[in-house]
Amino acid sequence: MPVTRDFGGVVLRFVPAKMRHMARRFDPTLPALGRLGQMEVRLARNAAEVKAAQQLRYRVFYQEMAAQPSKLQKMTRRDRDGFDRWCDHLLVIDHGLGGPLARRIVGTYRLMRQEAAALAGGFYTQQEFDIAPMLARHRGKRFLELGRSCVLKEYRGKRTVELLWQGIWAYVLMHDIDVLFGCASLAGTDPEALAVPLSFLKTNAPAPAEWQVRAHDHRGTFVSDSAESVDARRALAVMPPLLKGYLRLGGYIGEGAVVDHQFGTTDVLVVLPRVNIKTRYIDYYGADAGRFAA
Template sequence: MSLARRIPSARPRGFYYSFAQNEQDIDASLALRHRVFIEEMGAPIGQERDALDDFCLHLIVREAATDQAVASTRILTHEAAIAAGGFYSAAEFDIDRVLARPGRFLEIGRTCVAPAFRSGAAIAMLWHGLADLIRADDYDHLIGCASIDLRDGLDRAQAICRDILARQPLPTSRRVVPRQTLPPGSGRLPKSVRLPPLIKAYLRLGARVGGPPCHDPSFGVADVFMHLDVARISPRYARHFLGSDSPAPEPAVRLSA
């Protein structure tokens, strides 16, 4: 029995999560990704699917009343990344120093939430499913690229990166290096910015920022590498993320790869 089949779905608060078991389930996730990344955000990528999807688990949150897919993320396990030739993040950053840490890694990406369901409960259920997976198979590290939408300008993106790097950076010995640097913008950075909710959620859990962002023109975003050492999750959120049957509420969010 596959790992995804061993993890029970959950149905509190009008939503439930499950892992894709067939092509129909995966198509539902891909359709949602297309709606968010291409139709809404205008990513010039043509088709919202790549070769890595075949190696990933696809975690889907559905509204219980309609069974409509309202949120999803794809998950690359440690073993699947080896089979795929590496993690997605490695295409955007040199992450060798992070991967040198002992333990097993889990990567999330392509996370998205339908516009009408960004009130918090759907994304909370997504994190709940992710936590169940981490518990079920004893992962030590969660990694991923959290995106900053560049439609709001390069100066805002640079200001956000400045803020989070000052707040919770990885130690210098484990910093990542972007393969495509973000253009500098005008240099007139705003004094304060509102953090994207996915980045805020990572930071609340105790994740560290890997270093400067990578420019991803295919999605029109600046990607920030995030690393969460599961053993060092913030005590305030550890009970919800790894030890509770009820998901911790998270803010409504438009998430990217």
């Protein structure tokens, strides 16, 4: 039988491990969420497509970037963890490419709803940030964790990014999501070398009290207050496009940053209440996510 645990006043129901294998199901009839020319965005429809997304993540995180694979990851050439089976996997597919589907997946994003986190034993983000108080303050709201975003280098342009956001917005509407959140990464593991962008984020996008989230004390590094003005141009120049996109949409940044030595990054926590999303972006993608509708 399911059991319950209390996370800062938020009670989640968990399914015992021996029952969990029955919980994950794919829907092969799911329609595409959007199209631009020969490119399509949709959710993975079977385990083989999730495997292909994990292979793409390996290519980007471990072969192109600085992540350090485990022996198993190196052997299988897949970036995977225990959360994958409980998540939906958003895929951008270029049908103009030849070969099997696995070679046509050019971008991916991992999506975990709160009910899936209950099955998984929590959100991935909880390993780095104390999100329990935020969940407790907003009982009844539907949370969606975003993570493991990656796009092949040759596809890191406006079209792919627009399709990913089209897919996320359609998913938000489909599941009536209230709050999006997740870790966003800055390249490098030396917080002092990242002091300019971290100070900029702390100064320009701090979360108000109701959305405050703090890095776990045993993992976090905290930027000290400075009376000096932060060079916005320098900060934005080294900030990844994904993080700048969250800020443009109306996202907040939690307190503290966490160094992830495996991935060679320093992570910050982004919280984006749906009501914050700027009207111009809703108008652009469509109140019904119809701009790039399939």
